[in-house]
Amino acid sequence: MMIYPTMELQQGRCVTLDKGRLDAAMLWHVDPVETARSWAAAGAEWMHLTDFDAIEGRDTNAGLVEEIIRAAEIPVQLGGGMRSRETIEHWIDKGVGRVVIGTLAALDPELVKELAKRHPDQIVLSVDVWKGRVMTEGWRNSSAFTPEAFLDAYGDAPFAAVIVTDIDSDMEDVEAQLGLISGLAAKARTPVIASGVVRSVDDISRLAYIHNISGALAGRSLFRKTLDLGEALEVAKGAHEPVAQFQ
Template sequence: MIVFPAIDLKDGQVVRLSEGDMARATVYGGDPAAQARAFAEAGAQHLHVVDLDGAFAGESRNAAAVEAIIDAFPGHVQLGGGIRNAQAVERWFSAGVSRVVIGSAALSDPPFVRDMARTWENGIVVAVDARDGMVATHGWADVSDVPVADMARWFEDAGVAALLFTDIGRDGLLKGVNVDATVELARAVSLPVIASGGVKGLDDIYLLSLHAADGIEGVITGRALYDGRLDLGAALALAGRAS
């Protein structure tokens, strides 16, 4: 199972939001590249990066910071936030990311996502963000009437690499991952699922690792790392035993 340390970008800074609320941002540093290097030095081989401003704007807003992270991190970078057209997808693959995460466009334009998945084999991750079981988009500001599992099934035969499932109500609050909902989704579809939202410590990594065989590919963690509640080395070691 993969542990993805998260770097969320707002105005070029490393931040974490509470429940996806831009007004509730905690700043953890002004040098995203240095943070990426620190995660690499701790043993991380995968990194999850989100352009938060881009998610709301619908286009890149922290390109310089993202490019600095790509240059600084020797492993695989997974990037999301405002990537909603073919030109943006191509730009970031050309810049060196390993995977592109598409969320809002997956709901509004499924054929686009399917086309990108065919063009960039094993490179597209579909973000399925849930508020009370329904898909939320545009930086989680809009909540649709589409159930999470229904949207996930749209892409089962599309060639996407994985689904990224976030329980918005837990994100950034250290409440613990919604393991039940994550595993339920993984069992409902044939795609690997990456868990996100609410990781509070090593127990969450352990509980998710028990379901690696159910299709849990990995877990994203941010605030718990920045607040010192989760040791990245220990998390990587535990997750590695579940691979």
């Protein structure tokens, strides 16, 4: 299972949010570029980056995002504001490893299917769930889709992965989150990355044995230091190793 250390940017700074509230971000006094480098040094194979300013239509962080892509030494999975073909292909041309698409996937499924076919292994579908509906526009608007219907609408589209976030629970009720994520993972035809459920290495151990879960985002727990990245990577690496049978 892959652990994606996760960074969220707002006005050039690392932040974390409570249930997606962009007006109430918690600021972390760290250097984004050096933090990305430290994750690579700890053994991470990927990192996840979300640009909150881009979600609101601003390019405030564009230069910093480019610097992180160049300096991180590991592939970057980038989300935030991916609402046109031009934006998505701009970031692919800039060297991003994967692009995460949420709002556009609800508005123009045919375009997103085309992009997935055009850029195999580089398009990730984001499924953000609140009160049984897929949310768009940075968790602010409810779409007409249930998460199950959303996944069905994409059939065999060749996504690199599907990221599932249960906004209702958002770190408060991990049991409920695991129920929703495991149910969607069972239906998805693409490996699922769990978001918002990793508080400690114990949560990684539990996720590792859910069918079709290929990875997990870990952000807030790393910044709060309730999770050590090196330990998390080690637990994830060994979670599916075969266990010798007793004779």
